[in-house]
Every structure is written in structure tokens, then in C-alpha cells.
Amino acid sequence: MRRILFLLIFGLAGLAVLLALGTWQVRRxxxxxxLLSEIDARIxxxxxxxxxxPRPEADRYLPVTVQGEILAGEVRxxxxxxxxxxxxRIIAPFRTGDRTLLVDRGFIPTEAKRAERQIGQMEVTGNLHWPDEIDSYTPDADLAENIWFARDVTALAQELGTEPVLLIARSRTDPNVTPLPVDTVGIPNDHLQYAITWFGLALVWAAMTAYFLWRSRAPPEGRTT
Structure with a gap:
């Protein structure tokens, strides 16, 4: 009897923990x-x-239009x-009034990296962003070949002599540069998979608990009641 009671308490406790974790992931x-709907609406x-x-937290994804001049020099x-x-991605300095910021003009294929791109006066509409693309595995920029491996806003601003502010264009700044506007695709949302995992484990745990309880109550082989 004590064995059955122990298995029952242990099984119910484990089941409660797994169901709580699954429920928490549903809330998440x-x-x-x-949150993603709010970001999409802001974008x-x-x-x-x-x-x-501009502040990275308060002004992230803020839609902005600037008038000014794309200057010579770019980072790839x-x-x-x-x-x-x-x-x-082509990152260029953009002067507006007495300020200079970074503009992410968009995408070019590798074979077009040395092609000339339009500079000069234009209006650019896009979204402010401070991408988090740096980790311990990110290589250092190849400055000789002008190849960077992440949009490190602070480092890019130092390289191009601008404010540490990045505007990601959603309007075209050159016929041969395809804008890559900000969206929420890159923001992870794995909570449904996690919830399914926890609820699946809860189902398995309940089945195993029921099995062990049944085995504990069943008479030994060769013995009848």
C-alpha cells in the first residue's frame, strides 16, 4: 500500500509540474x-x-522619413x-541638416559589390533599429576587403563617422539595391513548440504513472487471488 501511495504522489506531483510548465508556455x-502584433503595427x-x-529601447522600429544626402563611402x-x-547589405552615411546617421540601403548580390551606387540628395523612409547580431562567434570585419559580418551600429558609426543611429530603408535609394525592410520574422516565437513538448511529456508521464500503479496492484505471476 505504501508503494502505491508513493507512486501516486510522485506521479501526480510530476504531472502537475509538467502541466504547469505547458500552461506557462501558453501564456508566454x-x-x-x-508583442509581435504591437511591433508590426509600429513598423x-x-x-x-x-x-x-534616438534611444535604442524607446525608438526601436520607429518609422522615420529623412531628407538629405547620401554621402560617398559605404560598408558592405x-x-x-x-x-x-x-x-x-549596403550601409552608407546620410547627412540630414547638421546630423549624419547610418542608412541601411538594402541588398545587392555578391557580383555587384564594386558597382557604383547613387549618392546625393534624396528622401529616405524606413525604420530605426539597433540590430543585435554580435556574439562570440562573429568574425572581425575584413576592413581590407570591406566585408563586415554583422550590423554593429557602434562600430559602423565609428567607421563611417556618423551618429550611432541606423535607419533601415524601406524606400528605394538606388534602382539596383533592393530594400530589406524591418519585420518581425527574425524575432523568435517558439512558445507553441515548447508548450506542445511539455504537454506531450505530461501525457507520457501520466501513462507511465498509470502503468506502474497497475503493475503494483497486479498479482505476481503464478499467483492467483
């Missing part, structure tokens, strides 16, 4: 979906003027685009 899923909102002091950041292949 609802929170993440609401596609009406553009405003460039803030005086190695990327790969689905169904297209490898290429580069």
Missing part, C-alpha cells in the same frame, strides 16, 4: 503574439521626423537572402 505564447505606422536623441555587410542567395 499569448504575450509574444501580442507600418506613419513615418515621423528623426527624433533629436555579408548576408544571405532566402531564394536569392548570398550578397551584401
Amino acid at each position: 505564447l499569448a504575450w509574444k503574439e501580442a 507600418s505606422g506613419d513615418p515621423v521626423n528623426l527624433p533629436e536623441n 555587410v555579408l548576408v544571405s537572402v532566402k531564394q536569392v542567395g548570398p550578397g551584401y
Whole structure:
């Protein structure tokens, strides 16, 4: 009897923990979906003027329109685009009034890296962003070949002599540069998979608990009641 009681308590406790973890992931899923909807709404909102002091947290994804001049000089950041292949993001300095910021003009294929691109006066609409693309495995930039491996806003600003502010264009700045606008595709949302995993483990745990309880109550082989 004690064995059965122990198995029952242990099984129910484990089941409760697994169900709680699954329920928590369902709540996290609802929170993440609401957050992504909020970000999508902000990304596609009406553009405003460039803030005086843009802040990474408060102004991330803010839609902005700037008038000014794309200056000479650019940085090429190695990327790969689905169904297209490898290429580069083109990051250029943009002067607006007495300020200079970074503009992510978009994508070019690898063979177009040395082609000339339009510079000079233009209006650019896009979204402010401070991408988090640096980790311990990110190689250092190849400055001799002008190949970078991440959009490190601080390092790019130092290289191009701008404010540490990046505007990712959603309007075209050159006929041969394809804009890669900000979206929420790269923001992970794995909570549904996690919830399914925890609930699946709960089902297996319940089945195993029921099996061991049945085995504990069953008479030994060769003995009848």
C-alpha cells in the first residue's frame, strides 16, 4: 500500500509540474503574439521626423522619413537572402541638416559589390533599429576587403563617422539595391513548440504513472487471488 501511495504522489506531483510548465508556455505564447502584433503595427505606422536623441529601447522600429544626402563611402555587410542567395547589405552615411546617421540601403548580390551606387540628395523612409547580431562567434570585419559580418551600429558609426543611429530603408535609394525592410520574422516565437513538448511529456508521464500503479496492484505471476 505504501508503494502505491508513493507512486501516486510522485506521479501526480510530476504531472502537475509538467502541466504547469505547458500552461506557462501558453501564456508566454499569448504575450509574444501580442508583442509581435504591437511591433508590426509600429513598423507600418506613419513615418515621423528623426527624433533629436534616438534611444535604442524607446525608438526601436520607429518609422522615420529623412531628407538629405547620401554621402560617398559605404560598408558592405555579408548576408544571405532566402531564394536569392548570398550578397551584401549596403550601409552608407546620410547627412540630414547638421546630423549624419547610418542608412541601411538594402541588398545587392555578391557580383555587384564594386558597382557604383547613387549618392546625393534624396528622401529616405524606413525604420530605426539597433540590430543585435554580435556574439562570440562573429568574425572581425575584413576592413581590407570591406566585408563586415554583422550590423554593429557602434562600430559602423565609428567607421563611417556618423551618429550611432541606423535607419533601415524601406524606400528605394538606388534602382539596383533592393530594400530589406524591418519585420518581425527574425524575432523568435517558439512558445507553441515548447508548450506542445511539455504537454506531450505530461501525457507520457501520466501513462507511465498509470502503468506502474497497475503493475503494483497486479498479482505476481503464478499467483492467483
